[in-house]
Amino acid sequence: MRIFENIMQHLDLLEALTNSSQGLLLAAQNGKVELVDQIIDNRERLINIIKKVQTNVEEEIGALDLKTVTPEHIQIFKTWSQEVNQIVYVNDKLDIETTELLNDQKEQTTQEIASVFKNRQSFKGYDLSNVKK
Numbered sequence: 514m515r516i517f518e519n520i521m522q523h524l525d526l527l528e529a530l531t532n533s534s535q536g537l538l539l540a541a542q543n544g545k546v547e548l549v550d551q552i553i554d555n556r557e558r559l560i561n562i563i564k565k566v567q568t569n570v571e572e573e574i575g576a577l578d579l580k581t582v583t584p585e586h587i588q589i590f591k592t593w594s595q596e597v598n599q600i601v602y603v604n605d606k607l608d609i610e611t612t613e614l615l616n617d618q619k620e621q622t623t624q625e626i627a628s629v630f631k632n633r634q635s636f637k638g639y640d641l642s643n644v645k646k
Contacts, residue, residue, distance in 0.1 A: 516573040523566045527600045534607040
């Protein structure tokens with residue numbers, strides 16, 4: 514049945530999403546902003562593909578002739594659903610950790626910019642051209 518191939522493809526894509534989420538966290542931890550942007554763009558495309566595949570699987574399940582569905586099929590569908598939920602949970606945790614890390618970095622950068630601006634304002638008005646060398 515084609516549906517089982519689509520389920521395997523869906524799970525493979527979700528695994529790739531988890532790898533991407535882990536890479537995103539690592540890039541954020543290392544302060545690689547350009548890599549963070551790149552990974553986010555790629556993740557977004559991957560998520561859109563995952564949604565399409567999942568929709569197809571769900572439609573295929575809904576279109577199955579109940580006379581041909583065996584208990585083994587039902588167990589495969591249940592296992593697939595459980596695995597999807599577990600993978601989504603792991604990715605949510607990674608996303609929360611990454612978001613918190615990026616927010617902390619944003620706050621730190623904002624404070625550094627404010628400090629530089631304050632220091633510049635402090636030096637305005639001083640005539641530094643007459644300072645002894």
